Amino acid sequence: MAYAIIGTAGHIDHGKTSLVQALTGTNTDQLAEEQRRGMTLDLGFTWFDAAEHRMAVIDVPGHEKYIANMLSGVAAIDIGLLVVASNEGVALQTREHLAILASLRVPQLVVAMTKTDLSDEITMEIIEEDIRELTDHAGYSDVTIERVSSQTGDGIDRLSATLQLLTSKIPRFESAGPFRMPIDRSFSVPGRGCVVAGTIWQGRVASGDLMQILPSETAVRVREVEVHGDTTKTAQAGFRTALNLVGISHSDISRGCELVAADSFQTTQRCVVEIRMYDDAPEITNGRTVRLHTAAGSGEVKVLTGGASVSAGENTAVVFKCERAILLTPGQPLLLRRPGASGTFAGGQVLASTGLAGQRTGTLIEFGKRLIDASPVAVLNAWLNLCRVIDLSDPAVSVDLGIAQDVLEECCCDGVRSGSIHRVPHSSVVISEHGRESLSQSIVQRLHGRSQDGKAAWTDDASLVEETRAVAPEAVIRWLLEELVVAGHIIRLNRQITAASAMSLSASQQAVFSSLLNRYDGKRQPPNAAALPELEKKPRKETDSLIKLAVSQGMLVNLGDGWFLTPAVIEELKSELRPLFLEKSERTIAEIRDVWGLTRKHVVPFLECFDKRGFTRRSDNHRTAGPKLGEEAGGGQ
Ligand SMILES: Nc1nc2c(ncn2[C@@H]2O[C@H](COP(=O)(O)OP(=O)(O)OP(=O)(O)O)[C@@H](O)[C@H]2O)c(=O)[nH]1
Numbered sequence: 255m256a257y258a259i260i261g262t263a264g265h266i267d268h269g270k271t272s273l274v275q276a277l278t279g280t281n282t283d284q285l286a287e288e289q290r291r292g293m294t295l296d297l298g299f300t301w302f303d304a305a306e307h308r309m310a311v312i313d314v315p316g317h318e319k320y321i322a323n324m325l326s327g328v329a330a331i332d333i334g335l336l337v338v339a340s341n342e343g344v345a346l347q348t349r350e351h352l353a354i355l356a357s358l359r360v361p362q363l364v365v366a367m368t369k370t371d372l373s374d375e376i377t378m379e380i381i382e383e384d385i386r387e388l389t390d391h392a393g394y395s396d397v398t399i400e401r402v403s404s405q406t407g408d409g410i411d412r413l414s415a416t417l418q419l420l421t422s423k424i425p426r427f428e429s430a431g432p433f434r435m436p437i438d439r440s441f442s443v444p445g446r447g448c449v450v451a452g453t454i455w456q457g458r459v460a461s462g463d464l465m466q467i468l469p470s471e472t473a474v475r476v477r478e479v480e481v482h483g484d485t486t487k488t489a490q491a492g493f494r495t496a497l498n499l500v501g502i503s504h505s506d507i508s509r510g511c512e513l514v515a516a517d518s519f520q521t522t523q524r525c526v527v528e529i530r531m532y533d534d535a536p537e538i539t540n541g542r543t544v545r546l547h548t549a550a551g552s553g554e555v556k557v558l559t560g561g562a563s564v565s566a567g568e569n570t571a572v573v574f575k576c577e578r579a580i581l582l583t584p585g586q587p588l589l590l591r592r593p594g595a596s597g598t599f600a601g602g603q604v605l606a607s608t609g610l611a612g613q614r615t616g617t618l619i620e621f622g623k624r625l626i627d628a629s630p631v632a633v634l635n636a637w638l639n640l641c642r643v644i645d646l647s648d649p650a651v652s653v654d655l656g657i658a659q660d661v662l663e664e665c666c667c668d669g670v671r672s673g674s675i676h677r678v679p680h681s682s683v684v685i686s687e688h689g690r691e692s693l694s695q696s697i698v699q700r701l702h703g704r705s706q707d708g709k710a711a712w713t714d715d716a717s718l719v720e721e722t723r724a725v726a727p728e729a730v731i732r733w734l735l736e737e738l739v740v741a742g743h744i745i746r747l748n749r750q751i752t753a754a755s756a757m758s759l760s761a762s763q764q765a766v767f768s769s770l771l772n773r774y775d776g777k778r779q780p781p782n783a784a785a786l787p788e789l790e791k792k793p794r795k796e797t798d799s800l801i802k803l804a805v806s807q808g809m810l811v812n813l814g815d816g817w818f819l820t821p822a823v824i825e826e827l828k829s830e831l832r833p834l835f836l837e838k839s840e841r842t843i844a845e846i847r848d849v850w851g852l853t854r855k856h857v858v859p860f861l862e863c864f865d866k867r868g869f870t871r872r873s874d875n876h877r878t879a880g881p882k883l884g885e886e887a888g889g890g891q
């Protein structure tokens with residue numbers, strides 16, 4: 255059984271409600287006031303079955319005063335049914351409603367020329383031409399126009415057959431993502447409590463599900479699911495659904511509230527949107543307040559253009575500041591209105607609404623321009639450009655970007671292959687090439703700045719991670735630090751780091767210096783200085799002067815005969831000697847070698863130096879504790 259939601263549209267009194275009754279047998283004008291005044295004030299809901307298809311019908315008011323109701327009714331329909339009276343022809347709200355359907359990207363359109371019993375062939379042909387011109391211009395080509403009379407029943411079966419054919423072509427996909435249903439009705443049923451109704455935009459719902467009402471964030475539970483009067487276990491995206499809720503009173507819910515899966519969506523007061531100004535739209539100046547209609551709700555927004563005005567026919571990105579928090583997700587269609595007889599002046603869509611904290615309006619507008627008509631890869635790149643780092647394991651990311659999780663993963667793989675994106679090893683964090691470069695630079699500058707400011711030039715990884723927490727997550731900083739150490743821009747010694755540039759060395763000297771220090775950092779058996787030129791592929795003069803620099807900075811201690819150790823390693827060796835001599839006052843070289851885990855090549859020169867420094871004392875072939883064994887090595891950072 256195929257399923258579609260049909261929404262009426264058209265000028266006041268052109269016969270929408272009568273047509274819905276002729277099609278479905280139901281008079282949707284159920285309010286006493288509607289019946290008294292003979293006009294629709296609020297949305298009417300019904301459905302009919304034909305040829306194994308089910309068609310839900312939403313009837314809207316034609317009066318301009320009730321346009322907000324009309325807009326909430328057509329926010330999620332599959333087929334627009336534009337009604338034009340064949341004795342009157344195209345009128346103000348015919349044009350406005352059609353523009354609204356087109357702006358909301360309602361996929362299918364059918365036109366019903368009503369009241370044929372009150373018109374004649376020539377008039378109808380002229381009106382038909384007007385309609386075709388109008389629908390072509392709105393982007394609906396080859397629209398079917400059916401002539402009908404709700405009075406005589408003429409043409410009703412033909413229109414019904416046309417609607418069935420379109421319904422059979424509406425694709426229905428299993429909708430992924432968290433549940434979302436904008437609420438267009440809420441009421442109380444005696445004995446059951448609060449019932450909310452709407453069209454499910456995304457996901458599915460089952461009885462027992464825990465949900466949230468937005469914007470109040472009230473927690474609710476779904477007691478019962480109903481689709482067109484039948485109780486069902488579940489309902490999914492695309493269906494008109496009524497849900498009996500526990501945990502809230504219907505008086506706390508109004509049209510425009512949303513029912514969403516618990517903890518899945520966030521409301522916002524600031525968003526970036528694409529606006530498509532109508533050809534006859536008034537110019538919009540920066541800071542202008544207009545009325546935003548989106549999903550089932552509406553509210554005032556301030557349009558921030560970044561300075562320039564937006565003119566008729568223009569298509570651009572702007573920032574909205576909303577008077578109150580609402581739910582807006584990327585791709586969500588929207589309409590802008592000003593008070594007036596045909597006040598709708600722009601359509602558009604949400605480009606980004608969450609994850610934008612701290613960004614300036616100008617930056618957001620440029621960012622928004624990159625998002626218009628962008629492929630998922632381009633969207634990801636624009637976001638990485640805006641906030642540098644994205645953690646793919648955060649479920650909010652998929653919602654922020656408006657890209658399904660699996661598509662997002664694919665985009666990242668493409669980016670990594672092409673080199674424009676980097677994935678931080680052993681994490682789910684990605685960063686753009688540009689972000690990696692600028693972040694690396696800022697880390698080096700930060701470290702360099704410490705030495706210039708007279709702060710201690712050295713710090714440790716953990717402190718740097720702490721200082722940069724606001725800029726990037728720990729995994730990124732640690733990964734970049736490693737890269738910078740390997741590249742020689744940062745020197746790491748004894749778990750301390752500093753900018754190589756703080757040493758007043760050229761870039762190539764920095765690289766050699768860093769690599770050279772790496773050979774000593776934490777190492778008990780470093781090479782002899784005589785071996786460094788060969789290892790570094792540099793002249794002896796250069797390696798010698800760099801070693802000298804390291805000694806003068808307290809980074810290395812000269813043990814003599816070309817042997818150098820870091821102060822930390824000397825401390826380690828000393829600390830291993832103390833218990834050894836406590837246990838037995840005299841030790842052989844072989845015993846000390848075993849404790850230190852060194853070869854003889856290293857032990858002999860080290861011990862000679864230890865003798866000279868008073869850490870050990872030599873007597874024949876033995877060593878005893880020296881007077882300075884208990885002291886710190888000193889000279890380090
Ligand atoms: N003769 C004739 N009258 C019709 C036909 N369709 C509607 N009408 C009459 O036209 C008037 C308006 O019809 P509605 O169906 O209420 O019009 P509507 O478009 O729903 O009006 P709003 O809801 O106020 O926008 C009513 O008096 C109907 O009886 C028709 O096919 N033939």
Ligand SMILES: [Mg+2]
Pocket residue numbers: 270271272283293294313314315316
């Ligand atoms: Mg009506």
